[in-house]
Amino acid sequence: MPTRVLVPSGVLGLGFDRTALARGVAMRPHIIAIDGGSTDSGPFSLGAGQSKYSRAATRAEWRELMLARAEAGVPLVIGTAGTCGADATVDWMFDITRELAGELGQSLKIARLYSGQPAERVIAALRADRVLPLTPAPGITEAGLSEMTNIVALAGAEQVQAALATGAEIVICGRTTDTALIAALPLARGDDAGAAWHGAKIAECGALCSTHPMTGTIMVEFDETGFTVEPMALAAACTPYSVSAHMLYENSDPFRLHEPGGHLDVTAARYAALDERRVRVEGSRWVPGPYTVKLEGARAAGYQTTILAILRDPRYVARARDWVAGLQAFLAAEISRRMGLEPPAYTLEFRLIGIEGALGAMETRQGQPVEVGVLGIVTAASQALASEIGKLINPFVLHHPLTPDEELPTFAFPYSPATTDRGALYEFALNHVMRIDEPMDAFRLTVTEVNHARR
Amino acid sequence: MRVADIALKVRSKNAGPFWVTVDIFCGTAEAFSRLSRLQTAAIARLYGQPEQLLKRFDIADLNVIKISFPRPVVQGSRDDRDMHGAQWAHLLAEMELGD
Numbered sequence: 001m002p003t004r005v006l007v008p009s010g011v012l013g014l015g016f017d018r019t020a021l022a023r024g025v026a027m028r029p030h031i032i033a034i035d036g037g038s039t040d041s042g043p044f045s046l047g048a049g050q051s052k053y054s055r056a057a058t059r060a061e062w063r064e065l066m067l068a069r070a071e072a073g074v075p076l077v078i079g080t081a082g083t084c085g086a087d088a089t090v091d092w093m094f095d096i097t098r099e100l101a102g103e104l105g106q107s108l109k110i111a112r113l114y115s116g117q118p119a120e121r122v123i124a125a126l127r128a129d130r131v132l133p134l135t136p137a138p139g140i141t142e143a144g145l146s147e148m149t150n151i152v153a154l155a156g157a158e159q160v161q162a163a164l165a166t167g168a169e170i171v172i173c174g175r176t177t178d179t180a181l182i183a184a185l186p187l188a189r190g191d192d193a194g195a196a197w198h199g200a201k202i203a204e205c206g207a208l209c210s211t212h213p214m215t216g217t218i219m220v221e222f223d224e225t226g227f228t229v230e231p232m233a234l235a236a237a238c239t240p241y242s243v244s245a246h247m248l249y250e251n252s253d254p255f256r257l258h259e260p261g262g263h264l265d266v267t268a269a270r271y272a273a274l275d276e277r278r279v280r281v282e283g284s285r286w287v288p289g290p291y292t293v294k295l296e297g298a299r300a301a302g303y304q305t306t307i308l309a310i311l312r313d314p315r316y317v318a319r320a321r322d323w324v325a326g327l328q329a330f331l332a333a334e335i336s337r338r339m340g341l342e343p344p345a346y347t348l349e350f351r352l353i354g355i356e357g358a359l360g361a362m363e364t365r366q367g368q369p370v371e372v373g374v375l376g377i378v379t380a381a382s383q384a385l386a387s388e389i390g391k392l393i394n395p396f397v398l399h400h401p402l403t404p405d406e407e408l409p410t411f412a413f414p415y416s417p418a419t420t421d422r423g424a425l426y427e428f429a430l431n432h433v434m435r436i437d438e439p440m441d442a443f444r445l446t447v448t449e450v451n452h453a454r455r
Numbered sequence: 456m457r458v459a460d461i462a463l464k465v466r467s468k469n470a471g472p473f474w475v476t477v478d479i480f481c482g483t484a485e486a487f488s489r490l491s492r493l494q495t496a497a498i499a500r501l502y503g504q505p506e507q508l509l510k511r512f513d514i515a516d517l518n519v520i521k522i523s524f525p526r527p528v529v530q531g532s533r534d535d536r537d538m539h540g541a542q543w544a545h546l547l548a549e550m551e552l553g554d
Contacts, residue, residue: 039472042531042538136473136525245517248478252470252523254512301533351536358542360534362503365549379533427532428472 002223003186004029006232008068009216010205012036012061012078013053016216020207020232021064024217025072027232031164031185032069032076035178035204036093037083039296039428040250046150047298047426051082051089058082059096066100066170075164077171077181079155084296085175086150087116093172098450107453108170111163114444115174117151121442122295122434130435132292137431144299148429151297156260157196158439160184166447174443175296177259178204186222193286197264199227201257202246202281209246212236226282228274238279240271260439262288290435293442297430303383304422305390307376309397310412319402320372324350327400331393338392346380346389374411383421390419458493459548461486467544472530475540476523477547487518494553498522501546522547 006029009016013036037045041052051058062078069076082089090112101108123142125131131140145151152175161184163171173181182200187193199220202209206216215233229238247254247266257264269284311317331348335341353373356363376397380386398418399408436442458465463482470476481487491513499506504524512521528534537543 039530040469040539043472044531134473138529241517245480245519248476248517248519248521250468250470250476252474252476252510254514254521347533349534358537359546360536362501362543362546364501364546377533425533428529431471431473 001189001191002221003189003191004219004221005182005185005203006032007182007203007206007218007220008032008034008065010035010208011038012065013057014216015061016206017233018064020215020217021068024219024232025068027219029072029074029219031074032065032072033181034065034078035080035181036078037080037085038178041083043298043426043428045082046084046086046152046296046428047300047424049084049086049088049150051092053083055096058093059100062096063100063104066097066104066106069169070104070106075169075171077160077164077173079160079173079176079178079181081172081174084150085115085152085173087114087174090114090172090174094448097170097172101450102452105452107451108449109166109168110448110450111166111168111171112446112448113155113159113163113171113173113176114446115152115155115176117153117295117442119145119148119151122151125434131295131432132435134431134433138429140430140432144429145297148297148299149426151295151430153293153295153434153442154260155443156180156293156439157184157187158260159443161188162440163445164188166445168447177294179257179259182220190224191222192224192226194264194284195222195225195227195281197257197259197286198266198269198281198284199229201264202229202243205246205249207231207233207236208249209243210236210238211242226280228278228280230278237277240273240279243279243281244269244271260293261291262286291437291439292433292435295430295432295434296428298426299429300424301427302379302381302425303386304425305378305386305419306422307390307394307397307419308414309374309418310414311372311374312370312412313409316402316409316411317369317372320352320355320374323400323402324352324374326402327396330400331396334396335389335392339389341389346378346385348389348393349377351375351377379425383423387419387421390421394418456552457548458490458550458552461489461552462548465544465548467540467542467547469526469530469540470523473526474523475526475543476521477544479520479547481518481520484515484518487515487520490520493520497550497553498547499524501550502543503527
């Protein structure tokens with residue numbers, strides 16, 4: 001039976017066109033679904049269990065979506081709440097929701113789907129050969145799993161369906177695949193499975209599959225043979241090209257997408273323009289497979305202190321690589337002599353911004369920069385140690401001469417103190433899937449009713 | 456002649472923390488057929504990856520060539536310099552074509 005899913009934007013916090021959202025609500029969707037995160041911005045969010053977006057921005061946008069939900073009278077679902085979808089960020093999102101329910105005078109049933117994995121569960125699965133590496137996978141050990149600050153499993157459609165089945169008006173999901181959130185309801189209502197997953201992939205970034213990505217809002221209508229996608233901003237259009245090209249986005253294989261319980265194959269998908277703004281897609285195929293959920297985990301891999309100096313003296317700019325090589329050797333000896341430390345007890349790396357800052361050894365171009373930023377990065381086992389090394393190297397980064405017989409130079413430090421303590425360096429430490437028997441075996445649901453109805 | 460002189464756009468982005476994917480939007484069938492001659496081995500060298508790890512898709516329907524490979528440094532790890540992998544595209548855009 002036809003199912004309309006309204007996707008306000010690619011992620012909560014990035015904004016959407018308000019008129020487009022209102023137009024979507026007027027078209028009577030069956031559900032409003034929005035993603036709350038991804039691994040895109042790096043391991044910090046998962047490592048620390050914090051949202052990358054500000055609470056104020058999240059709250060302001062969520063408020064509008066809660067109002068849209070009340071008007072539409074349908075469930076509102078967010079996936080990967082708080083950027084990483086850890087249990088802590090699900091609760092953070094729940095607090096915001098409860099606060100807004102009070103402010104808006106809404107009475108709500110709120111379901112929370114937790115994706116956090118206790119290390120013991122993953123260790124037990126590892127012992128039972130039920131944790132399988134993807135390519136490329138970092139090595140894992142039981143001790144390594146215990147050290148991770150957060151491990152999450154990516155929920156699929158089944159877990160989102162279980163949350164919706166509670167009758168909740170708002171569902172706050174922990175880590176979820178971007179697509180599961182959108183595919184869950186069409187699948188539950190018996191729409192074509194290939195279409196459900198494919199349409200979900202097309203819509204997961206909101207209007208990115210249209211000619212006007214910044215407008216945000218997209219509607220997908222699923223049915224028994226395919227799906228139709230339409231941007232809600234009138235200025236935007238979906239074309240067979242804009243829709244099919246979206247399968248390329250942040251996707252290593254544009255024809256195949258793995259999900260819990262199978263994979264999507266779009267090799268035979270046909271994209272047709274219904275009119276100037278709507279695209280119809282049929283022929284995508286869902287191929288059932290073993291029930292596995294992908295794991296993500298992060299751990300602290302040391303603590304960092306950074307220092308930034310800018311070379312503007314043309315002689316130093318021209319010979320920046322030589323200068324930094326000399327400085328590096330000098331500092332290694334100083335750190336050894338004064339602190340008794342040798343790598344790998346610490347690492348000290350300099351990156352030359354203006355020469356090879358973004359690409360490092362891969363850089364193929366050479367230019368003649370006006371100035372060069374020298375970014376020093378110290379990594380050590382504790383913040384105290386990294387900070388101490390930062391203080392030791394500080395005067396030399398400021399004054400190190402190219403040759404021993406010249407007056408000491410002084411470079412530009414952009415601020416004081418020149419060193420910055422960055423805290424923990426988190427790293428992604430899992431690229432694995434975990435086999436489970438029942439979809440809810442590794443996930444947890446909590447339902448809360450809040451009553452703020454105004455009489 | 457560089458890839459960028461023929462293609463409409465070259466973009467790159469992480470595909471999860473362990474992969475990066477580069478899309479060459481050729482724009483026309485003619486540009487697509489010229490750029491399809493790009494050697495996979497040369498692209499592998501450019502990114503310092505063994506050729507057998509590269510996945511390549513020449514998609515005529517879209518006039519797109521897509522190349523995906525495991526990140527030599529995992530996203531956000533100590534040695535990573537580009538969290539989103541979005542600057543990597545320029546290496547390929549600036550690559551000289553052999554012909």
